[in-house]
Amino acid sequence: MEIRPILSALLRNRAGAILVALQIAITLAIVVNAVFLTQQRVTKIGRPTGLDDQNIFSFWMTTYEKDYDFLGMVREDMALIRQMPGVVDATPIFQVPLSGSGNSSLFYSLPEKKGENSPANIYPTDEHGVKSLGVTLSAGAPFDANAIEYRKEQSQDYPPTAIVSQGLAKALFKDQPALGKTIYDDQSHPLRIVGVIQHMHGSWVGWDKVDRTILIPRVGPGPSTQYLIRTPPGDLDRVMTAVDTALRKRDPNRVVGEMHKMSDMKRSSYAGDSLMAVTLSTVTGLVLVFSALGIFGLATFNVNNRTRQIGTRRAVGARRRDIVRYFMVENWLVTTAGVVVGCGLALSAGFWLSNQYQMPRLDLYYLVGGVIGLWAVGQFAAWQPSLRAAKVSPAMATRNV
Amino acid sequence: MLGYYLRLALASFKRNPGLTALMVFAIALGISVCTITLSSYRAAARNPAGDRSGILFAPSIDSWDPDRAYEEYDKTLAPTMLTYRDAKALYASRIPDRKLIMYKSGGIYTRADKGMDPTYFTTRMTTADFFAMFDVPFLYGGPWDAGADEGPQPVVVLSKESNQKAFGGVNSVGRTLHWQDREFRVVGVLNDWDPTPKYFDVSNGAFNDMEGAYVPFAWGPILELGSHGNTNCWKTEVIENFQAFLNSECIWFAAWFELRTAEKQRAFRDFLDNYVVEQKKHGRFPRPLNNYLYDVDGWLKRNRVVESDNKAMLTLAFAFLAVCLVNTVGLLLAKFLNAASASGIRRALGASRRDIFWQHLTESGVVALAGGVMGALLGFAGIWALRAWYGRFVPEAPKVLPFEAANLLIVVAIAVGAGIVAGLYPAWRIGRAAPSSYLKAQ
Numbered sequence: 001m002e003i004r005p006i007l008s009a010l011l012r013n014r015a016g017a018i019l020v021a022l023q024i025a026i027t028l029a030i031v032v033n034a035v036f037l038t039q040q041r042v043t044k045i046g047r048p049t050g051l052d053d054q055n056i057f058s059f060w061m062t063t064y065e066k067d068y069d070f071l072g073m074v075r076e077d078m079a080l081i082r083q084m085p086g087v088v089d090a091t092p093i094f095q096v097p098l099s100g101s102g103n104s105s106l107f108y109s110l111p112e113k114k115g116e117n118s119p120a121n122i123y124p125t126d127e128h129g130v131k132s133l134g135v136t137l138s139a140g141a142p143f144d145a146n147a148i149e150y151r152k153e154q155s156q157d158y159p160p161t162a163i164v165s166q167g168l169a170k171a172l173f174k175d176q177p178a179l180g181k182t183i184y185d186d187q188s189h190p191l192r193i194v195g196v197i198q199h200m201h202g203s204w205v206g207w208d209k210v211d212r213t214i215l216i217p218r219v220g221p222g223p224s225t226q227y228l229i230r231t232p233p234g235d236l237d238r239v240m241t242a243v244d245t246a247l248r249k250r251d252p253n254r255v256v257g258e259m260h261k262m263s264d265m266k267r268s269s270y271a272g273d274s275l276m277a278v279t280l281s282t283v284t285g286l287v288l289v290f291s292a293l294g295i296f297g298l299a300t301f302n303v304n305n306r307t308r309q310i311g312t313r314r315a316v317g318a319r320r321r322d323i324v325r326y327f328m329v330e331n332w333l334v335t336t337a338g339v340v341v342g343c344g345l346a347l348s349a350g351f352w353l354s355n356q357y358q359m360p361r362l363d364l365y366y367l368v369g370g371v372i373g374l375w376a377v378g379q380f381a382a383w384q385p386s387l388r389a390a391k392v393s394p395a396m397a398t399r400n401v
Numbered sequence: 402m403l404g405y406y407l408r409l410a411l412a413s414f415k416r417n418p419g420l421t422a423l424m425v426f427a428i429a430l431g432i433s434v435c436t437i438t439l440s441s442y443r444a445a446a447r448n449p450a451g452d453r454s455g456i457l458f459a460p461s462i463d464s465w466d467p468d469r470a471y472e473e474y475d476k477t478l479a480p481t482m483l484t485y486r487d488a489k490a491l492y493a494s495r496i497p498d499r500k501l502i503m504y505k506s507g508g509i510y511t512r513a514d515k516g517m518d519p520t521y522f523t524t525r526m527t528t529a530d531f532f533a534m535f536d537v538p539f540l541y542g543g544p545w546d547a548g549a550d551e552g553p554q555p556v557v558v559l560s561k562e563s564n565q566k567a568f569g570g571v572n573s574v575g576r577t578l579h580w581q582d583r584e585f586r587v588v589g590v591l592n593d594w595d596p597t598p599k600y601f602d603v604s605n606g607a608f609n610d611m612e613g614a615y616v617p618f619a620w621g622p623i624l625e626l627g628s629h630g631n632t633n634c635w636k637t638e639v640i641e642n643f644q645a646f647l648n649s650e651c652i653w654f655a656a657w658f659e660l661r662t663a664e665k666q667r668a669f670r671d672f673l674d675n676y677v678v679e680q681k682k683h684g685r686f687p688r689p690l691n692n693y694l695y696d697v698d699g700w701l702k703r704n705r706v707v708e709s710d711n712k713a714m715l716t717l718a719f720a721f722l723a724v725c726l727v728n729t730v731g732l733l734l735a736k737f738l739n740a741a742s743a744s745g746i747r748r749a750l751g752a753s754r755r756d757i758f759w760q761h762l763t764e765s766g767v768v769a770l771a772g773g774v775m776g777a778l779l780g781f782a783g784i785w786a787l788r789a790w791y792g793r794f795v796p797e798a799p800k801v802l803p804f805e806a807a808n809l810l811i812v813v814a815i816a817v818g819a820g821i822v823a824g825l826y827p828a829w830r831i832g833r834a835a836p837s838s839y840l841k842a843q
């Protein structure tokens with residue numbers, strides 16, 4: 001292979017080649033790390049929540065009058081909402097999953113704070129909670145209507161039953177079936193598991209234990225709660241307006257808060273991740289285009305400057321194919337030099353990112369992908385100038401440009 | 402001379418409009434991405450306390466779990482909130498020039514004459530110095546006096562927005578609002594006040610909305626008002642009523658102290674340590690002595706208001722700008738070499754190397770300036786688009802991505818600086834060559 005003449009020609013115009021190689025090196029470092037980070041964010045945003053999150057809305061219901069019958073209000077409101085057309089089900093719930101706002105507490109597999117323990121997001125709700133959230137039970141059944149405790153006074157202890165997510169069940173009982181088992185809070189109050197939810201996300205999407213959730217059969221004591229309502233697909237907006245109007249009409253002496261779609265809360269909770277993913281992928285795209293342009297520019301410049309040399313080579317017997325190959329190899333050499341430096345840059349950037357910003361360590365497959373990708377981009381960008389070089393006529397050898 | 406170089410630059414742009422446009426565009430794209438990330442970074446990195454930053458201090462004392470540090474990511478840090486007992490005890494100190502304790506609550510406000518729909522206002526429970534310490538501007542009336550903290554008296558300060566909702570924006574000083582079954586007298590109405598980040602309380606997000614009402618702290622225990630912000634507990638305690646909750650190791654209070662001299666700051670640090678040592682004798686504070694007193698800057702850093710994502714994106718944006726610049730260096734070099742014969746003629750006619758160098762550097766400067774201005778505009782368009790997309794479900798988007806003239810100037814300056822750096826090598830290279838070589842053919 002005719003590498004040596006290519007190298008010597010390259011070395012004569014060092015600056016251009018070094019610049020392009022440098023550009024490719026930085027590009028590789030950016031692209032590999034950016035794609036790696038984007039991939040993680042996209043996976044995080046797209047993971048299933050276990051909830052019917054596109055067809056749910058919720059809002060705060062707050063009372064303010066002394067001696068107001070809060071529990072009676074919840075019962076009557078629920079009866080009203082559940083019979084409205086377009087309502088799949090509705091439930092009072094103190095906090096809403098994916099909203100960014102929630103409570104958590106530690107639970108133990110044995111009394112006296114013994115055995116395994118895990119924190120979990122807690123959702124006090126009634127017998128309609130499971131259906132309203134749209135979660136699927138893998139074992140057991142939703143709460144029985146008479147298991148719901150309508151609590152009048154603030155108190156610390158939990159009702160005696162609970163429905164837990166598989167994530168929490170697994171943290172406490174490994175692979176044993178959790179249904180029928182008892183878990184304990186930090187004061188050893190027992191909660192018997194009457195249902196296991198296949199999968200359900202809690203309130204804080206950035207939490208590594210977001211899939212550990214627990215439903216508690218409790219309503220009250222007020223003065224406020226949230227109402228969570230599930231609709232069939234496509235009915236959300238209409239039902240939101242209807243519920244708002246109906247509730248205000250039923251009793252004006254409480255405050256119906258602003259209605260929020262769960263899909264909006266979800267997007268808001270993931271907004272930082274989306275912003276990061278959008279920025280990273282935009283920059284990745286742009287930086288690739290720029291590298292291609294740089295390579296294209298260098299190749300064009302080289303071809304223009306060497307028409308006489310090309311003509312001479314053609315005149316002494318080089319075929320068009322040889323000329324194309326010459327320029328493709330030349331660009332491959334430049335790209336490769338860039339890629340080699342870029343590997344070092346990409347690895348140190350990845351190492352730095354993971355150290356500095358507590359991000360996961362760069363996966364080496366991405367580096368391999370990046371190298372192959374940049375080789376392809378380089379060859380693609382050099383293709384057209386190389387073809388143009390091949391069209392230089394052998395007669396150019398005799399001409400003075 | 403500059404005028405002449407500018408004319409030459411213009412002539413050169415006309416000769417290669419495509420290549421020039423490509424360079425301007427390259428710089429513009431790099432700068433636009435920098436504009437967006439820099440705007441969001443600077444919004445988070447701002448310290449709105451200004452020159453009060455160095456005299457306002459927030460305490461962080463380690464009352465946490467003996468078996469588990471407060472922060473998983475850095476086990477040397479102490480909690481950022483206080484228990485009720487500790488908040489009260491620190492507030493009792495006579496060392497500070499000014500002092501406050503506070504927490505966030507809220508509830509439904511009404512008017513006895515039904516002049517307003519019942520409305521929820523987040524309510525900051527705090528003490529009289531709050532308004533002076535954070536330089537809070539008043540539209541009507543003023544803060545309550547220290548006496549109102551003691552009683553406590555049923556007084557309230559409204560935000561401008563709340564006053565608009567409750568009284569249609571008129572001077573409402575002296576009128577009353579009904580809250581928690583009591584009449585609260587309005588003593589002051591704030592003017593527009595929205596420090597970003599919300600440095601005095603970042604616990605619910607640094608870009609969180611301001612409170613709608615301010616009420617003397619002492620009403621909290623009397624009316625048994627829980628926190629509408631964060632509450633963290635570590636200890637197994639039987640909490641049967643509000644008083645037990647106040648006495649528990651749960652943390653949900655914040656405090657700030659104004660300490661104008663270095664002596665007072667030292668004295669207050671000693672006070673914190675002595676207080677904790679004293680409490681340890683009573684079996685509290687089971688962790689090793691680990692107290693901090695942060696000024697505003699330190700507090701914002703402690704609470705990681707600038708997120709790692711901000712920094713990572715900023716780094717990435719500048720790396721991208723670097724690629725754009727390397728690209729520009731290559732293009733400039735090609736362009737200058739292409740037109741080398743013109744320089745050769747100028748050299749042959751007596752222009753010095755330095756003249757040629759400056760001429761080409763001027764040309765790169767002009768390209769960079771054009772790219773910078775275009776990039777800044779593109780960047781602002783990008784911010785506008787991001788806000789439109791993001792603002793639908795993130796209400797604080799305008800605060801996270803502000804339009805700020807200062808950012809515009811910064812990025813244009815960066816562009817020109819970068820363009821000149823990019824032009825150095827090509828300009829030097831073209832100035833260095835002997836004139837004869839350019840007068841010859843290829």
